[in-house]
Amino acid sequence: MQLAVIGIGGAGARVAAALQRDSANRHGSYVTGVAAFDTDTEALEQLQAIPSDHRHPFGLDETNGTGTAGDRTAGIAAAETDRTAIRRATDPVITSTADAILLTAGLAGGTGSGATPHIAQALAEIYDRPIYAAGVLPAETSPAAAQNTLRALHALESVVDARVLFDTNLWHTTDTPLTRERTRLNTAFATRLGVLCTAGDTGSGHPAGQTIVDASDIIATLSGPDAGFVTLGYAARDPSPSDPDSSQSLTTRIRDLLRGSETADVDELTAINTIETVVREATRGRLTAACKRHTTDQGLVVFAGPPDWLHRDTIATQRAWLQDELACRQLRSGDVPRQEHPEIAVVLVLSGVDAVPRLSELRSAAGSE
Secondary structure, eight states, X not given: OOEEEEEEHHHHHHHHHHHHHHHHTSSSOOEEEEEEEESBHHHHHTOTTSOGGGEEEOOHHHHTTBOOTTOHHXXXXXXXXXXXXXXXXXXXXXXXXXXXXXXXXXSSSHHHHHHHHHHHHHHHTTOOSOEEEEEEEOSOOOHHHHHHHHHHHHHHHTTOSEEEXXXXXXXXXXXXXXXXXXXXHHHHHHHHHHHHHTTTOXXXXXXXXXXXXXXXXXXXXXXXXXXXXXXXEEEEEOOOOSSTTTSOOHHHHHHHHHHTSOOOOOOHHHHHHHHHHHHHHHHHSOOSSOOXXXXXXXXXXXXXXXXXXXXXXXXXXXXHHHHXXXXXXXXXXXXXXXXXXXXXXXXXXXXXXXXXXXXXHHHHHHTOO
16 A cells, blocks of 8 residues: 655654655555655654655744643644645645555644644545554543543544554553654554555566555454454564574574575474464554454555565464454454565554553543543
């Protein structure tokens, strides 16, 4: 699936830059264009990952270019004042090849919280394609951050096709200051979206999977009738032998195979065990936002890795296990053979979930029922 990515506010712009980097590092890119919008001109200038002509300050009359200082009403006013200019600036990014538009934003700040729903509405008026919001939940649980986040999510519900969540509080688990952890967290989010969006890429000499996931499958999963949220799971493992001295790791064997030096032998039991492990880690491990899995409306699972290691019977078995685990209305699935990738990976989309513990915490902090 090809995405036009628009970052809004400081956090949103950093996520957009991470997606651009992830796309550039994959054999099949999925970002057709990227732009960043912020009320803080200094933050925009420091965002070197995005070309300067795709970095756009807005709301200068309302903020003097110094940001909103967490004031959501200032973010709303900025988006409304510069509505036409913002739409015009997105034209070079939202090309005809983009299957969908992805807005990325931190939801606790004034710019991301206030401006994102209004920008989404402005784009929906002129573009006939899905619009998704990737919302970053705050690490803190202050009343102001909680209120901004909840109001943004409520406002986005009626103007975007899906709200994909990333919970900073869940992922920032060390004593390292958050400012030094941003790259790691943004990369984790981008990796999951990248594996998902490139699932249908059959170009560049890639062999076709037995079941191909294309843009229409992803769109159908994200844009279901349920108005819940979306969270992503991911796990990857190199199925190296248990005795590292007995033979080479899969990474080494794949590299040797690509150089033409030998044939990579596949251990069937190792393949079966590895696929089973990564499916359970992707499902029961750390999601982009924790949720009650049984509330999932629709799911999508993608298996990726070296073709000979994607054991068909095991994939079918794990898909059946996942259907029972989620008890969702519909579960789509596909496989992505990638000879150049030594790891067996699984990315999981849980769409339409309506029980997100972190949102309950934020409601309590905000004084919401």
